[in-house]
Every structure is written in C-alpha cells, then in structure tokens.
Amino acid sequence: MKKLAIGNYAVARGAYEAGVTVSSAYPGTPSTEITEFIAKYKEVNAEWSPNEKVALEVGIGASVAGARAIVAMKHVGLNVAADPLFTVSYTGVNGGLVIAVADDPGVHSSQNEQDSRYYAMSAKVPMLEPSDSQEAKDFTALAFELSEKYDTPIFIRMTTRVAHSQSYITECERKEVPVKPYVKDAGKYVMMPGNAKKRRFNVEDRMNAFGRAANTMAINFAEYNDREVGVVCSGGVYQYVKEALPDYSVYKVGTVFPLPIDAIKEFAKNVKRLLVIEELDGFIEKQLKVEGIKVDGKNVIPNIDELSVSKIRKAVLGEDIPVPVQTVVRPPVLCPGCPHRSVFSVISKLKLNVMGDIGCYTLGALAPLNAVDTVVCMGASIGMAIGAEKAQGREFAKKTLAVIGDSTFVHSGITGMIDAVYNNLNTKILIVDNSTTGMTGHQPHPGTGRTIYDEPTYKLDYEVLAKACGVKNVVTVGTMDLNAVERVIKEQMAKDGVSLIIAKEPCALINKTKKPNYSINEKCKNCKACVKLGCPAIVNKKDGPFIDSALCVGCGVCVQVCKFGAICPEKEN
Amino acid sequence: MNILIAGVGGQGTLLASRVLGNYAGLMGYDCKLSEVHGMAQRGGSVITYVKFGEKIHSPVIADGDSDVLLAFEELEALRWSHNVKKGGKLLMNTQKIMPLPVIIGASEYPENIIDTLKKGQFDFYGIDALGIAKACGNEKALNTVMIGYFAKVVGIDRDILKKALEMSVPAKFAEVNIKAFEAGYNA
Numbered sequence: 150m151k152k153l154a155i156g157n158y159a160v161a162r163g164a165y166e167a168g169v170t171v172s173s174a175y176p177g178t179p180s181t182e183i184t185e186f187i188a189k190y191k192e193v194n195a196e197w198s199p200n201e202k203v204a205l206e207v208g209i210g211a212s213v214a215g216a217r218a219i220v221a222m223k224h225v226g227l228n229v230a231a232d233p234l235f236t237v238s239y240t241g242v243n244g245g246l247v248i249a250v251a252d253d254p255g256v257h258s259s260q261n262e263q264d265s266r267y268y269a270m271s272a273k274v275p276m277l278e279p280s281d282s283q284e285a286k287d288f289t290a291l292a293f294e295l296s297e298k299y300d301t302p303i304f305i306r307m308t309t310r311v312a313h314s315q316s317y318i319t320e321c322e323r324k325e326v327p328v329k330p331y332v333k334d335a336g337k338y339v340m341m342p343g344n345a346k347k348r349r350f351n352v353e354d355r356m357n358a359f360g361r362a363a364n365t366m367a368i369n370f371a372e373y374n375d376r377e378v379g380v381v382c383s384g385g386v387y388q389y390v391k392e393a394l395p396d397y398s399v400y401k402v403g404t405v406f407p408l409p410i411d412a413i414k415e416f417a418k419n420v421k422r423l424l425v426i427e428e429l430d431g432f433i434e435k436q437l438k439v440e441g442i443k444v445d446g447k448n449v450i451p452n453i454d455e456l457s458v459s460k461i462r463k464a465v466l467g468e469d470i471p472v473p474v475q476t477v478v479r480p481p482v483l484c485p486g487c488p489h490r491s492v493f494s495v496i497s498k499l500k501l502n503v504m505g506d507i508g509c510y511t512l513g514a515l516a517p518l519n520a521v522d523t524v525v526c527m528g529a530s531i532g533m534a535i536g537a538e539k540a541q542g543r544e545f546a547k548k549t550l551a552v553i554g555d556s557t558f559v560h561s562g563i564t565g566m567i568d569a570v571y572n573n574l575n576t577k578i579l580i581v582d583n584s585t586t587g588m589t590g591h592q593p594h595p596g597t598g599r600t601i602y603d604e605p606t607y608k609l610d611y612e613v614l615a616k617a618c619g620v621k622n623v624v625t626v627g628t629m630d631l632n633a634v635e636r637v638i639k640e641q642m643a644k645d646g647v648s649l650i651i652a653k654e655p656c657a658l659i660n661k662t663k664k665p666n667y668s669i670n671e672k673c674k675n676c677k678a679c680v681k682l683g684c685p686a687i688v689n690k691k692d693g694p695f696i697d698s699a700l701c702v703g704c705g706v707c708v709q710v711c712k713f714g715a716i717c718p719e720k721e722n
Numbered sequence: 723m724n725i726l727i728a729g730v731g732g733q734g735t736l737l738a739s740r741v742l743g744n745y746a747g748l749m750g751y752d753c754k755l756s757e758v759h760g761m762a763q764r765g766g767s768v769i770t771y772v773k774f775g776e777k778i779h780s781p782v783i784a785d786g787d788s789d790v791l792l793a794f795e796e797l798e799a800l801r802w803s804h805n806v807k808k809g810g811k812l813l814m815n816t817q818k819i820m821p822l823p824v825i826i827g828a829s830e831y832p833e834n835i836i837d838t839l840k841k842g843q844f845d846f847y848g849i850d851a852l853g854i855a856k857a858c859g860n861e862k863a864l865n866t867v868m869i870g871y872f873a874k875v876v877g878i879d880r881d882i883l884k885k886a887l888e889m890s891v892p893a894k895f896a897e898v899n900i901k902a903f904e905a906g907y908n909a
Contacts, residue, residue, distance in 0.1 A: 152747075179759060181759075315754060315755040316778075388781065389780045392780045392784070457785070458782070470786070471785050474801060476797065476801055479765075480766055480822060516828060517828075590759070683826060689824075
C-alpha cells in the first residue's frame with residue numbers, strides 16, 4: 150500500500166518489516182517518533198530507557214541474545230551512548246543491531262549541530278543515509294541484513310528534514326526472523342585486553358570488506374547527465390541537488406561510511422570537475438581528498454546551518470536568495486499555565502545564579518524571566534553547580550541553584566547528585582517535576598510510573614532516592630504556590646550540605662482540567678508585575694495589561710504576583 | 723504546486739498540510755510535506771511546506787518559490803512574504819497574535835501589515851477565518867476555513883479537496899470541519 154509517511158515512521162516500518170523484536174530509546178527531537186511508531190507493533194518489545202547509554206546497552210544485549218534490535222536517539226544522545234558504541238563495534242552482533250541517529254542541522258530543537266557521521270568513522274561502524282521516507286524504510290530493512298552479514302552494528306543517519314518530512318512509501322509484509330539461540334562466546338563478547346586486541350583485527354577486516362562491497366551496492370549509484378560538473382552527495386541533500394541542479398551528473402552515496410571509493414573514482418573520471426555538496430562538515434570531501442581525488446567542497450558550500458535548494462543555487466550558480474522582511478521575532482514560549490513559569494518567577498525575584506538543563510524549562514532563559522544562566526547538556530546543571538561552587542567557594546553555592554527537569558534528572562542528574570554528597574558540597578538542586586518528558590511530546594519515564602505502553606509500573610521516588618544517596622535536606626513543594634516555593638527555596642539556600650527541592654505540578658498540556666479564566670479589574674495600578682511573568686495570555690498595553698481569555702487557563706500564578714488584588718476570576722470582575 | 727503554510731504553534735498548520743497531502747494523493751500527484759517538531763511548537767513561529775506535482779525532490783520549498791502562502795496570522799504573513807513567487811498568491815487570516823517581545827513591551831507589533839502586503843509582487847487575499855470558524859461553532863476550525871478559501875481562490879476542485887479533508891479529520895469532527903470548509907469557500 151502506498152501512503153504518505155514521515156521519515157521516522159518509515160524507519161520504524163522498515164525495522165518492523167525486517168523482523169525486529171526489540172526497540173529501545175530515550176526521546177529526543179528529531180528522533181522520537183521512530184520509537185513511538187515501533188511501540189504500536191505488537192510483535193516488538195519496545196521501551197523508553199532512562200538514557201541513550203542504557204538504550205544502546207539494551208539493544209546490544211538483545212542482539213547478543215539473538216534478536217534483531219533497533220536503538221534510536223538524537224545526535225547528542227549518541228554522545229551519551231558513545232561508550233558502549235565504541236566497543237560493540239569490536240564484539241559485533243548476533244541478531245542484527247541498527248542504531249538510528251537523527252542529526253539536527255540548523256539547530257531546530259537542540260543545543261548544537263554536531264555531525265554524527267564522524268562517529269561512524271571514529272567507532273568504525275558502517276553508516277547508511279536515506280534521502281526520503283521510502284529510502285528510510287528500505288535502508289533500515291537493508292541495514293539489518295548488512296549488520297548480520299558483516300557482523301557489525303550499523304547506523305541509519307537521519308537529519309531533521311528527512312525525519313520530519315512526509316513522502317510516499319510502499320509498505321511490505323513483515324518478515325518473521327526467529328530469535329537466534331544465546332551462545333556463550335567469551336572471545337567475541339568479553340572485551341578485556343587479550344580479546345579486544347584480537348577483535349580489533351576483525352573490525353579492520355570487516356570495514357575493508359564492507360568498503361569493497363559498497364562499490365557495487367545498489368544504494369550507491371551514479372546518474373549521468375551533463376558531465377561538466379559531477380556532484381557527490383547523500384541523504385536529504387541529494388533531493389536539494391536534484392531540484393537545484395537538475396542537469397548535473399550526480400553520484401548518490403547511500404553508505405556515507407565506508408564510502409564506495411572505487412565507484413566514486415570511476416565517477417570522477419567521467420566528469421570534468423567533481424564537487425561534494427554535503428550538509429555540515431566536509432566529511433565525504435576529506436575522505437576523497439585522502440584518496441587523492443581532486444574535488445571541491447567546503448570551499449564552495451557553507452559548513453554552518455542546514456542546506457537548501459536556494460543555498461545550493463547561490464553557492465554553485467551565484468543566484469540571489471530573496472531577503473526576508475526584518476520584523477519582530479516570535480520565539481517559543483512557556484505555555485499559559487506552565488508550572489516552570491512560577492518557579493522561574495521566584496528564582497528571578499531572588500536573583501539566584503541558575504545552572505540550567507535541557508527541556509522546556511530551558512525557555513526560562515528568555516526575557517522577561519531571564520532566570521537561567523547556563524545550558525550545556527542533559528544533566529549538566531548539577532555537575533556545573535558543583536564546579537561553580539569549587540571555583541567560587543561554599544557561600545556561592547547558597548546563591549546558586551541547579552534547575553533540572555524530572556526526565557532529565559533520571560537521564561543523567563542522579564550521578565551528579567551523588568557527586569555533590571560524596572565530595573561534601575553545598576550544592577542546591579531543584580527538580581522541576583512536571584511528571585513527563587515535555588519538550589519531545591509527553592513521553593513517560595521512570596518517574597511517571599507508566600511504561601511506553603501506558604502500563605503501570607514502579608514510580609521512582611525522588612525523595613527516597615535522594616535520602617539513600619545521602620542528601621541531607623530533601624523537600625517537596627507544590628509548584629503553583631509562589632509563597633511556598635519562595636519560602637522553601639530560601640530555607641534550603643541557607644542550609645549547609647546538599648539540598649534537593651522537588652517542585653511538583655503536572656505539565657499544563659497534560660493537566661487539562663480547565664479552571665475559570667482570570668481578568669484584570671480597575672484596581673490595576675499598571676505596575677507590570679504580571680507582565681513580567683512572560684505569560685502569553687497577559688498582554689501589555691500602554692493603559693494597563695489585559696488577559697486574553699482565549700489563552701488563559703486559570704492557573705492563578707498572576708493573581709499571586711498582583712499586590713493590588715486586581716486580578717480575579719472573570720465572572721467576579 | 724508549492725504551498726507554504728505559516729502560523730503560530732497551536733493554530734493547526736499541520737492538519738492543513740495533511741489535508742493538502744491527501745488531496746495530492748487523490749489527484750495521483752507525487753507529494754512531499756515538511757513539518758517542524760519540538761522546540762518550534764511551543765507557541766513559536768511555525769511553518770509547514772506542501773509540494774505536489776509530477777515529481778517532487780526537495781520537501782522544503784526554495785526561497786521565493788512558493789505559489790501560495792497560506793498565512794494563519796498577520797505577522798507570520800509578513801515574515802514569510804518574501805517566499806511568495808512574483809505573481810503568486812498570499813492568503814491571510816486577518817488575526818493578530820502578539821509574540822512575547824510585544825507582550826512584554828520590548829517590541830511593537832508592526833502596523834499596517836495589510837497595506838504593506840498589498841504592495842507586494844503577489845496577489846493578496848485577506849479573510850477573517852477565525853471569525854468564520856467561531857460562527858461555525860469551533861474556533862479551532864480556522865485551518866479548515868483557510869483550506870476552503872484556498873480552494874476558491876486558487877481554483878482547486880472543491881469536492882476532491884473536501885474528500886481529502888474528510889480523510890484527514892476524526893469522524894466526530896467531520897461535520898464542523900465540512901461546515902467551516904464550505905464557509906471558507908463561500909467567503
């Protein structure tokens with residue numbers, strides 16, 4: 150059946166058709182939907198793992214135990230999973246093991262635009278890159294075959310535009326692949342020095358064999374046209390090239406690592422000039438230059454931001470790009486009723502230093518709250534608060550908060566908390582617990598007590614956990630009571646030793662119980678205290694703010710910051 | 723045909739693109755859509771690309787290559803107007819949603835957007851889609867009003883587009899959406 154599907158659905162479908170039975174992931178844009186779709190197939194045992202490292206280890210375990218497994222993550226998630234990655238490269242697989250990694254060129258929803266292709270080269274793991282949804286499905290299914298044939302884990306590399314674009318796919322039946330027996334094989338799976346040194350040769354042999362085979366794989370091919378310039382490209386960029394330069398000869402690379410070097414050398418002979426058009430770094434270009442192939446690349450094509458048809462036309466043909474109208478920006482905002490707003494309004498008032506973290510609450514860094522000082526990676530808030538305390542002294546810790554979301558805390562905040570206790574520090578940690586993984590679309594996690602299938606499970610108790618780790622001061626407070634939040638934060642900041650504050654209120658998008666709207670009456674002195682909350686429902690006007698009743702969800706936070714009692718339920722005003 | 727749909731996170735641009743995608747399917751065209759997820763959905767500026775025709779390569783419309791800009795909000799119409807082809811069409815819902823810099827008083831919402839757009843090298847069409855959707859009984863159906871209006875202005879087969887709409891919405895919302903579509907078409 151032919152249907153429109155996003156690239157991430159196609160990856161899930163490809164894995165399903167290839168007989169996958171185990172799937173694991175931690176949510177991360179633009180990779181999240183792969184696992185959400187896979188979980189809908191009853192033949193697959195899927196899970197949200199606490200982080201990408203565990204997810205990959207689950208995948209490796211499933212593979213060693215004979216199952217075909219797929220693990221999905223965003224580019225920065227691969228950094229977290231890098232430790233098992235570099236060694237599963239040595240052990241190889243039993244059941245096929247596919248790692249789907251989604252890069253985010255243009256930084257649509259990430260903290261950097263790293264080029265994950267380097268992981269393939271560095272860990273010596275083959276990588277396939279599809280250019281649309283049909284290829285995403287086909288390449289994923291093929292990846293399982295190649296994984297088992299070459300005894301290697303294998304990457305499917307997605308980018309935001311391929312992951313989140315829809316194009317037609319044709320679905321096939323699932324091929325049932327029986328789970329192979331579990332076989333003890335210490336020489337292959339126990340990577341201590343003696344064994345690893347031997348397996349190192351297997352890795353080299355495998356990559357050489359894969360590289361030779363790549364030259365004749367159907368997913369690497371030349372399309373000859375005008376032979377003045379031959380373009381080498383891969384992934385979503387191939388589609389841009391076909392539109393921007395329809396008359397050019399093209400070599401489309403399906404295996405971005407290892408490259409089909411001999412086939413590209415042959416292509417180079419048949420065109421006058423060779424040009425690599427690739428997004429982000431000159432990954433393909435550099436490999437071709439090492440092989441002595443004369444090629445243009447990043448001297449023509451930008452290495453920052455995502456590419457587009459227009460940018461390729463500009464770089465290659467010198468065409469102008471229409472200039473956008475300069476006007477007011479519309480940045481993303483914390484939703485009306487968002488519990489993070491109330492926490493950040495208190496932190497702003499107390500003028501604390503804030504080591505921030507990754508999630509919706511990163512938006513607390515924007516005006517007018519301006520409450521977050523740093524954001525680096527998942528879990529960094531706690532480690533950085535520890536480092537800042539070491540740099541500035543113990544008293545600094547009493548003015549500094551590590552603010553971290555519940556899902557992020559489980560992902561990689563717990564070890565930081567243990568570090569703070571272990572090293573006798575004063576670190577103050579605040580979990581903004583909205584009982585979900587918000588930014589990626591509300592996935593459950595170990596702190597929610599629900600699985601990916603929405604089945605009940607043990608709900609991680611942060612208080613018990615913190616106490617077991619030796620945190621002296623542990624307190625939970627309802628997020629929407631500003632006075633209580635302020636009192637608790639002040640109390641904990643003054644204490645010696647590590648503190649953990651859990652500010653609890655479900656995400657406003659989950660908690661749909663609509664409360665009565667508020668409005669502003671004549672008692673308003675136009676002091677703008679409510680405006681400083683940065684709520685999309687409170688609009689600043691010269692003669693005083695007003696509340697947009699279509700947007701207000703009745704959370705009541707603005708009522709608490711108004712000193713004049715001017716904000717009341719709409720029907721009382 | 724290249725259609726750029728621009729709006730504010732939460733306005734239903736995604737559904738509009740899926741209706742047009744289903745239309746392309748019914749017509750037997752090749753089609754690609756491109757969406758934005760994650761950070762961009764939190765009340766920020768959101769755009770969705772729809773392309774259909776004999777053979778489509780890039781899922782993203784090249785700058786200045788949109789036949790139609792379907793703008794769900796005035797500031798977003800202005801922001802993406804450079805993307806409309808010379809002689810193309812800009813269809814705008816005449817609604818202003820204040821962005822945060824305006825809400826907190828750090829910036830002014832641009833004045834006279836309609837006058838500015840009327841001077842563009844494209845045909846401008848304005849419609850109170852939100853008002854029409856409210857009159858139909860559900861303000862969320864403003865996206866369907868825009869689709870109906872699009873069908874009339876661009877000359878798309880009404881019945882096929884209506885069928886595509888029915889394919890794209892849950893059965894319980896079909897009635898109000900069809901009503902909104904018709905109201906947009908007849909506006």
